[in-house]
Amino acid sequence: MKLMTIFNNKGGVGKTTLLYHLANVLAEMGKKVLLIDLDPQCNLSLYGIEIEHLHEIWSKEDIFFDEGFNYGKKTMTKEQFDAFSREAHTIHFILKPTEDGEGELENYSNPINIAPNLDMIPGRLTLYTYENKIASRWNDVYAGEALAVRTITRIREIAKMYSEMNGYDYVLLDTSPSLGALNKTIIMTADGFIIPALPDMFSLYGIRNIGKSLVSWKKELDTIFALISEEKRKLFPTYPVQFFGYTIYNAKKATSKNVGDLGLAQAHYNYYKQIPNSIRENIPNALRSTLSEDEIDAPIGNLSVMHSHNTFPSTAQKYRVPIWKIPDCELDDEDRSTVSGNRQKYYETYDKYREFAEDFIERAERINE
Numbered sequence: 001m002k003l004m005t006i007f008n009n010k011g012g013v014g015k016t017t018l019l020y021h022l023a024n025v026l027a028e029m030g031k032k033v034l035l036i037d038l039d040p041q042c043n044l045s046l047y048g049i050e051i052e053h054l055h056e057i058w059s060k061e062d063i064f065f066d067e068g069f070n071y072g073k074k075t076m077t078k079e080q081f082d083a084f085s086r087e088a089h090t091i092h093f094i095l096k097p098t099e100d101g102e103g104e105l106e107n108y109s110n111p112i113n114i115a116p117n118l119d120m121i122p123g124r125l126t127l128y129t130y131e132n133k134i135a136s137r138w139n140d141v142y143a144g145e146a147l148a149v150r151t152i153t154r155i156r157e158i159a160k161m162y163s164e165m166n167g168y169d170y171v172l173l174d175t176s177p178s179l180g181a182l183n184k185t186i187i188m189t190a191d192g193f194i195i196p197a198l199p200d201m202f203s204l205y206g207i208r209n210i211g212k213s214l215v216s217w218k219k220e221l222d223t224i225f226a227l228i229s230e231e232k233r234k235l236f237p238t239y240p241v242q243f244f245g246y247t248i249y250n251a252k253k254a255t256s257k258n259v260g261d262l263g264l265a266q267a268h269y270n271y272y273k274q275i276p277n278s279i280r281e282n283i284p285n286a287l288r289s290t291l292s293e294d295e296i297d298a299p300i301g302n303l304s305v306m307h308s309h310n311t312f313p314s315t316a317q318k319y320r321v322p323i324w325k326i327p328d329c330e331l332d333d334e335d336r337s338t339v340s341g342n343r344q345k346y347y348e349t350y351d352k353y354r355e356f357a358e359d360f361i362e363r364a365e366r367i368n369e
Contacts, residue, residue, distance in 0.1 A: 034172070040127040042122070064096055065124075069100040133151055134182060153189055155189065156235070198251060199268035242287060245295060315339070
């Protein structure tokens with residue numbers, strides 16, 4: 001199992017859309033994939049799950065968050081709680097015993113199947129409270145305090161546990177754009193991450209901020225490793241997280257003749273050309289050791305997903321399917337004529353995402369070899 005995430009310190013770069021489509025194409029290629037929504041905005045959950053179903057899951061869990069996990073558990077008999085635990089749940093419900101300092105669940109529900117080979121554990125708007133616990137317990141990790149160590153490694157342990165249960169090849173984590181405590185934990189206990197970017201000034205600053213944070217976070221983990229027991233170190237990855245590439249995603253094609261050789265407007269092309277050097281300058285060699293110099297210069301999948309699909313992603317979210325499956329959905333009247341006139345363009349996006357996924361797999365499989 002490879003535990004991966006897609007992260008950028010800048011929002012609006014299409015991170016969740018890219019992650020959802022990557023997961024779907026990997027699944028169609030025969031890989032078994034689990035998506036976990038760790039962004040409190042829950043956009044990935046809304047992409048994959050009917051809103052009524054998601055609301056039902058949240059409502060049933062509310063008492064555990066309003067009154068505390070132990071209180072919610074006591075409102076049921078043991079048999080009732082065991083049955084309840086096996087129902088579909090959010091990642092925050094699974095993390096809640098750790099947050100409250102209680103014993104872990106004895107029974108775990110299967111993730112929600114959203115397509116062949118593709119499952120999801122949805123998110124929850126309350127996840128910020130788990131982040132608060134990470135922040136408040138962080139200093140105790142240096143002393144090897146068991147609950148503190150469990151708090152910052154629990155997401156990885158859950159991913160490993162579900163992979164052992166269901167045989168996932170990839171567990172993909174969605175994140176917010178924040179550089180706060182939750183994402184520090186997610187990124188530094190993952191195996192690898194990629195950065196989706198737009199060819200603009202904000203993405204360059206985002207890469208710089210990520211690089212600075214990675215350097216600081218790695219120093220913290222190195223100190224923690226020097227202080228805690230060998231047994232507790234086993235809860236962390238054996239190797240430091242690896243950055244294994246970036247992609248230019250959902251960029252608008254230029255309409256004028258003043259363009260670079262990628263069909264980008266000149267201003268965007270100029271920013272695009274600065275990304276490789278920004279990576280070299282800000283992300284340490286130790287955290288990108290599997291990348292060749294050529295791979296730093298080229299985005300994952302090259303031009304495959306670089307240019308915008310216009311309104312295709314929003315239509316995909318509406319029907320909760322990847323773009324290439326939209327023409328085969330039962331469409332609303334307002335969408336039928338538009339989709340019909342572009343049917344082949346919708347289908348062709350599969351080849352683009354597959355090209356991206358093939359490069360993703362080749363790079364990802366080198367991590368931890």
